[in-house]
Amino acid sequence: MSDGYMWFEGVPFPTAGFTPEVLREARESFALKDEDVLLLTYPKSGTNWLIEIVCLIYSKGDPKWIQSVPIWDRSPWVETEHGYNLLKDKEGPRLISSHLPIQLIPKSLFNSKAKVIYLTRNPRDVLMSGYFFFGASTFSKKPQSMEEYFGWFIKGNVPYGSWFDHTRGWMSMRGKENFLILSYEELKRDTRSIVEMISQFLGKKLEPEELNSVLKNSSFQVMKENNMSNFSLLRGQFLDEKNGILLRKGITGDWKNHFTVAQAEAFDRIFQEKMADLPRELFPWE
Numbered sequence: 414m415s416d417g418y419m420w421f422e423g424v425p426f427p428t429a430g431f432t433p434e435v436l437r438e439a440r441e442s443f444a445l446k447d448e449d450v451l452l453l454t455y456p457k458s459g460t461n462w463l464i465e466i467v468c469l470i471y472s473k474g475d476p477k478w479i480q481s482v483p484i485w486d487r488s489p490w491v492e493t494e495h496g497y498n499l500l501k502d503k504e505g506p507r508l509i510s511s512h513l514p515i516q517l518i519p520k521s522l523f524n525s526k527a528k529v530i531y532l533t534r535n536p537r538d539v540l541m542s543g544y545f546f547f548g549a550s551t552f553s554k555k556p557q558s559m560e561e562y563f564g565w566f567i568k569g570n571v572p573y574g575s576w577f578d579h580t581r582g583w584m585s586m587r588g589k590e591n592f593l594i595l596s597y598e599e600l601k602r603d604t605r606s607i608v609e610m611i612s613q614f615l616g617k618k619l620e621p622e623e624l625n626s627v628l629k630n631s632s633f634q635v636m637k638e639n640n641m642s643n644f645s646l647l648r649g650q651f652l653d654e655k656n657g658i659l660l661r662k663g664i665t666g667d668w669k670n671h672f673t674v675a676q677a678e679a680f681d682r683i684f685q686e687k688m689a690d691l692p693r694e695l696f697p698w699e
């Protein structure tokens with residue numbers, strides 16, 4: 414606690430919205446059902462973009478739902494107090510979000526046929542996105558400089574712990590029939606094909622005009638204007654009024670505008686050290 418995080422089993426969490434009791438109960442007792450869909454990411458990987466897309470696939474492109482219900486109530490976070498309480502009594506197929514590392518996810522996942530989508534992103538862009546977001550938050554530890562945040566990220570001293578451990582943990586599920594791995598980079602590069610792949614994976618066929626509406630309503634510009642999805646409802650309480658922005662840039666490679674040459678080289682070395690034994694195609698960025 415004293416270092417600005419709420420630690421649970423060696424993993425740092427933000428201090429607001431999380432308790433050891435809920436984290437423990439979620440892992441031990443939360444029952445995933447075969448018809449549930451679990452959207453998994455490390456923070457700042459494009460989670461909310463994925464949630465928006467999946468909600469729109471479920472509504473067949475009709476934007477009414479995404480325009481009237483906050484994004485965290487449409488696909489609640491199983492590890493937060495708010496999300497857990499919503500989910501545990503919810504009937505029917507549920508959309509569920511989580512940033513949890515594999516060792517903290519509800520154990521019932523491993524005996525269920527629930528469909529899981531794991532979205533990855535270039536960790537350098539994840540780092541930059543987190544630097545700006547947590548720097549403008551009131552619920553998590555704030556870095557004083559990019560250099561400081563870079564050090565925290567490398568050590569895993571950021572919300573939900575190490576990107577490297579998180580990614581390695583979840584990648585061990587690759588190849589399972591109910592597990593789809595996607596990347597933010599592929600989603601940016603060919604949004605239409607990836608959205609079609611997601612709808613196929615979820616068994617939800619879309620007509621061409623429905624697909625067009627999913628694409629339009631989940632686009633960066635439209636989502637940035639949607640107060641149910643852009644986190645503007647959190648400003649004042651959890652996010653800084655001016656700089657607390659979820660949809661900041663929405664691009665790939667922004668890290669190049671911020672990393673020093675020394676940081677870029679250090680990051681390459683660490684990535685190589687920690688991830689070299691995994692297939693290169695799991696990381697489809699430059």
Ligand code: PPS
Pocket residue numbers: 454455456457458459460461462538541542543545546631632633634636659660661662663664667
């Ligand atoms: S969080 O707070 O961890 O749940 O954040 P998360 O949603 O995972 O990631 C936020 C980044 O995703 C970008 N984003 C998008 N990019 C493209 N298109 C759309 N529609 C979109 N929605 C969110 C968002 O801009 C954050 O990235 P950065 O690099 O900070 O812009």
